[in-house]
Amino acid sequence: MKTMIHLHQTHHTVADFNGIFKTLTEVLKGDGLHLFPELYLTGYPLQDLVLQRPFIDRYLEHQEEISEWARKQTGSWRGLLGGLSYQFKDHERVPQKIQNVIYEIVPGKGLINLYAKRLLPNYDIFDEQKYFSAGRSNAFYQFKEETFGLQICEDMWASSFHEIDPCELMMKEVKEKNLKLKAVINLSASPFEATKKTKRLERARNISLLFGCPFIYLNRVGGEDEILFDGSSFVMNGPEVIAELPSFKSASQEISIDAVQSPYSKKPEFHPENTWEGLFSPRINMDVRPAVLKSWSDEECLEVLKALQFGLQEYAQKSGFKKFLVALSGGMDSALVLAITKLSLKPGQSVEAIYMPSIHSASLSTELSEEMCRRLGIKLAYLPIKFLHSTVKNAFIQTFSDPFEGLIDENVQSRLRGTLLYTRSNQTGAMVINTSNKSELAVGYSTQYGDSVGALSMLGDLYKTEVYQIANFVNKHFNSPIPEGIITRGPSAELRGNQLDQDSLPPYSRLDTILEGILSYRLGKTQLLELGLPENEIKKTLELYSKSEYKRAQFCPILKVKAKSFGFGYRMPISKSHIYQLES
Numbered sequence: 241m242k243t244m245i246h247l248h249q250t251h252h253t254v255a256d257f258n259g260i261f262k263t264l265t266e267v268l269k270g271d272g273l274h275l276f277p278e279l280y281l282t283g284y285p286l287q288d289l290v291l292q293r294p295f296i297d298r299y300l301e302h303q304e305e306i307s308e309w310a311r312k313q314t315g316s317w318r319g320l321l322g323g324l325s326y327q328f329k330d331h332e333r334v335p336q337k338i339q340n341v342i343y344e345i346v347p348g349k350g351l352i353n354l355y356a357k358r359l360l361p362n363y364d365i366f367d368e369q370k371y372f373s374a375g376r377s378n379a380f381y382q383f384k385e386e387t388f389g390l391q392i393c394e395d396m397w398a399s400s401f402h403e404i405d406p407c408e409l410m411m412k413e414v415k416e417k418n419l420k421l422k423a424v425i426n427l428s429a430s431p432f433e434a435t436k437k438t439k440r441l442e443r444a445r446n447i448s449l450l451f452g453c454p455f456i457y458l459n460r461v462g463g464e465d466e467i468l469f470d471g472s473s474f475v476m477n478g479p480e481v482i483a484e485l486p487s488f489k490s491a492s493q494e495i496s497i498d499a500v501q502s503p504y505s506k507k508p509e510f511h512p513e514n515t516w517e518g519l520f521s522p523r524i525n526m527d528v529r530p531a532v533l534k535s536w537s538d539e540e541c542l543e544v545l546k547a548l549q550f551g552l553q554e555y556a557q558k559s560g561f562k563k564f565l566v567a568l569s570g571g572m573d574s575a576l577v578l579a580i581t582k583l584s585l586k587p588g589q590s591v592e593a594i595y596m597p598s599i600h601s602a603s604l605s606t607e608l609s610e611e612m613c614r615r616l617g618i619k620l621a622y623l624p625i626k627f628l629h630s631t632v633k634n635a636f637i638q639t640f641s642d643p644f645e646g647l648i649d650e651n652v653q654s655r656l657r658g659t660l661l662y663t664r665s666n667q668t669g670a671m672v673i674n675t676s677n678k679s680e681l682a683v684g685y686s687t688q689y690g691d692s693v694g695a696l697s698m699l700g701d702l703y704k705t706e707v708y709q710i711a712n713f714v715n716k717h718f719n720s721p722i723p724e725g726i727i728t729r730g731p732s733a734e735l736r737g738n739q740l741d742q743d744s745l746p747p748y749s750r751l752d753t754i755l756e757g758i759l760s761y762r763l764g765k766t767q768l769l770e771l772g773l774p775e776n777e778i779k780k781t782l783e784l785y786s787k788s789e790y791k792r793a794q795f796c797p798i799l800k801v802k803a804k805s806f807g808f809g810y811r812m813p814i815s816k817s818h819i820y821q822l823e824s
Contacts, residue, residue, distance in 0.1 A: 243386055243422060243497040244272030247483070249471045251461040251490035253558060254283030255295060257302040264321070265309055267492065268345065273383050274319040277427050277460035278357075278393050279340060281306075281323035284429035285464060290324065290338055290371050297333075299324065307350030318383055319345035322392065322427050325353055337373050342390055342427060344381070355379030357392035358406045359399075365431065365467055365800070365809035378410045386422040386497075389414070389451065393428040396443060396457075407447055414451065421453045422497055423475075428459040432470035433803050434536065434544050437487075444476040454482070454497065461490050463554025466797040466807050468547055487543070488550040524756055529772030533705060533753045541713035544706075544801050548698055549584040551799035555696050556589075556671055563670035564591040567661050567691075568612070568620065570605025572726055574675040575612055576711045577698050579721045581673060582616045583714070592670060593618050596657045599626045604725065611723045621664075625656045632656070654690025661693060671695045674796055679704040679748060681795065681806055682755045683781060684788025692795055700798030701805040703752035704731070745784075746777035754781045760804045789814045 248267055252259050260281060268274055278284060282299060289295050303323070320342055327337040340357040356375025360368035379390040395406040414421060424447060430440070440457065448455040454477045461471040468488075475483040475495060485491045523534040536544065556564070566578045581591045595609045613620040632652055633644045644652075665672050674694025676686045678701055686692045699707055708727065715722050730742070745751055754773055757763040758781070768778045793814050798807040 243384055245423075245456065245475075245495050245497055246272055246274040247456070247458055247473055247475075247485060247491075247493045247495065248274060248276050249458060249461060249473045249485045249489075249491045249493075250276060250280060251471075252280075252283055253462070254286065254464060255289065255298075256283065257298060261302065261305060261309075264306065264319075264345075268313070268317060268319050269315065271316050272318075272494070273388075274317060275425060275427065275456065275458050276319065276321035277458055278322040278429040279324065280321040280427075280460070281343070283462070283464075284460065284469075285365070285467065286371070287367075291335070293333060296326065296335065300326070303351060306345065310345050310350045311348060313347040315347050317347065320354070320381070320390070320425065320427065321345065322429070323351075325356065338371055339375065340368065340372050340392060341375075342379070342392060354381060355390045355392070357395060358404065359394040359397070359402050361394045363401070364804065378406070378413050380413075380419065380421075381425075387419055389421050389424040391424065391426040393426065393430055396426050396447060407450060411450060421451050423454040423456050424448075424451055425456045426458070428457060429469060430459050432468040432487075432547050432801065434540055434547070434801050436803075437470075437472050437543070440472075441474070441476065441481065444474070445479050448476045448478050461488060463551050463558070465555065466551075466800045466805070468551050468554070468800065470547065470550075488546055524753060524761070524771070526771060530750065531753055531757075531771040531773065532749065533703065533756055536706070536709055538713060538716075541710055542717075544702075545580065545710060545713065547801045548580055548799055551801075552581065552584050552673070552696065552698060553586065555797070555799075559671070559695070561669070561671035561695075562589050563668055564589070565661065565665055565668070565670035565672045566591060566593050567657060567672075567675060568593040568595050568609045569675075570595075570601070570608045570726065571729075572704075572707055572711060572731060573677055573699055575608075575722050575726045576707055576714070577673055577675045578612065578616065578618070579711075579714055579718075580698065582618065582721065583718060591618060592621060592664075592668070594621045594623055594661065594664060596623045596625050596660060598624075598629060598653050600653075604729065608723050608726050608729075612721065612726065615721050615723070623660050623664075625653060625660070628656050628660075629653055651687045651690060654687035658687075658690045658693040673698055674700065676700060676795075677702055677704050677707050678806070679745075679752055679755060681792055682759070682788070683745065683751070683784035684791050685745065685784075686791065688791050688794065692791065694796045697796050697798040700795070700807070701801045703755065704748040705752045746774070746781060750774070750777055751781060754778055755785070758782070758785060789816075 323343050325339040325341045326335045329336040341353055342355040344352045344354050358375045360372050360374050362369040381388045381390055389410050398405045444455045444457055454475055456475050458473045459471050460469045462469045470487045471485055472487045473485040474481050483493055483495045485493055524531050525534050564581050568574045568578055578593055593613055610620060636644050661672055672694045674697040677699045680686045681700055711722055711727055754768055757768050765778050769775060789812055792806050798805055
């Protein structure tokens with residue numbers, strides 16, 4: 241029997257009930273089974289929003305509006321979509337139980353609750369166990385005499401952190417009841433991470449082989465502050481992808497299941513790299529000594545670039561910004577931020593670059609900044625800080641009679657730039673984009689309220705070595721917007737004479753490897769030494785990292801493009817002893 245599946249990879253703002261209702265009622269028509277992502281009815285993530293009375297009341301109205309509309313419809317179509325199920329105690333409005341569920345929408349009937357998510361992730365950015373109650377049973381959905389297995393997002397991932405494996409439990413019931421599945425359907429709200437798509441596909445192959453039928457994976461699209469949802473939905477038939485939707489775009493696709501019946505029935509082996517833990521595999525090459533951070537391929541660089549562009553636009557559009565402001569320094573980080581911003585611009589948007597040289601800025605920095613703006617067709621504004629710097633310095637000497645030098649002098653210059661940057665932002669209504677990278681954030685190599693300012697961090701999840709990789713990729717594929725002199729010169733904050741980053745930090749090639757060991761592997765000194773990394777550099781990095789928590793706690797949102805980022809999924813006490821870490 242022919243079964244038409246309609247995949248709707250949707251893109252809505254969280255709690256945009258009017259937009260969600262409009263899309264749903266526009267596409268539900270004709271014949272076949274229409275699929276929408278996890279928590280389609282609300283958006284995701286929701287956090288404490290699920291507990292607020294105004295949200296709950298509006299959501300329940302939203303559900304009733306959809307049901308009322310559906311009861312007036314006719315046709316042979318059906319819809320499966322994600323939503324919330326609330327249970328209340330007596331007549332109280334405080335929810336006693338909340339579940340993340342799949343609803344069926346049926347013409348002439350309304351919404352029917354079919355399945356509750358069984359695995360509730362509680363790691364990194366996820367805290368679903370705080371809000372939701374887990375489902376306890378499998379779900380097999382009947383449509384036109386065909387049977388479909390149902391899952392929600394995490395249910396497809398085996399893990400030692402979960403007591404059950406929904407795939408194994410579903411297969412057990414399939415065998416006991418002698419069921420023949422037409423397909424396994426997974427409705428997801430799965431955040432983007434570089435290289436995650438490959439792991440999704442491999443896991444889906446295993447599931448398709450396990451059940452001997454196609455595996456349908458439908459993911460949402462959206463940028464929710466720092467968390468990005470890429471879509472990238474697909475249908476897997478055994479080892480082959482037979483339908484694929486684009487990344488970072490809403491899209492719909494129709495597919496006939498009759499054409500993709502899977503001939504595979506061999507039970508696969510679930511290798512560790514294709515389990516939940518495999519999603520968090522860090523990128524250290526341990527086969528060499530000293531160990532090094534693995535490089536990205538061109539395909540992976542493009543994936544990350546798309547994510548950064550998408551994340552910038554999502555944050556700006558949802559926050560109401562049409563203008564962007566970047567502090568250009570003649571260095572690598574600000575150059576890449578400016579290039580990506582310019583490449584991301586949409587009609588009606590603009591970007592302004594401001595160059596704020598100090599008495600320590602090299603003439604080469606001026607030349608390179610000018611050259612870059614010429615290449616991008618951007619006017620460069622000059623705001624020198626040397627006179628402001630001198631005024632502040634003299635005022636403090638006169639008032640406090642204390643020397644004004646060293647780190648104090650460096651930080652004042654950075655904070656003066658932050659002040660000027662936000663003064664310009666106030667004048668034009670432009671969104672300031674932060675230019676710090678993950679390496680700097682990790683070791684506190686940024687001035688609080690100085691170069692740490694910004695509404696959004698574009699590079700905060702990229703180590704310095706990765707910044708160079710993306711810059712080289714951008715130059716290779718987008719007509720060289722970044723002058724080669726910026727890429728080849730030694731990194732420097734230019735806050736004192738002849739300053740280089742390597743005067744204060746280990747070489748970035750080793751620093752980034754140490755940081756990845758600390759942040760993703762959670763390694764200490766002993767384990768890092770076993771990777772062949774220099775002891776003095778390990779101690780230096782651990783000390784800087786452990787003392788910089790207060791800076792990270794006040795940093796702006798960071799676009800998350802890897803498994804472990806600072807920000808929403810990184811929760812660390814500020815006031816703590818760090819001796820244990822240095823002695824481990």
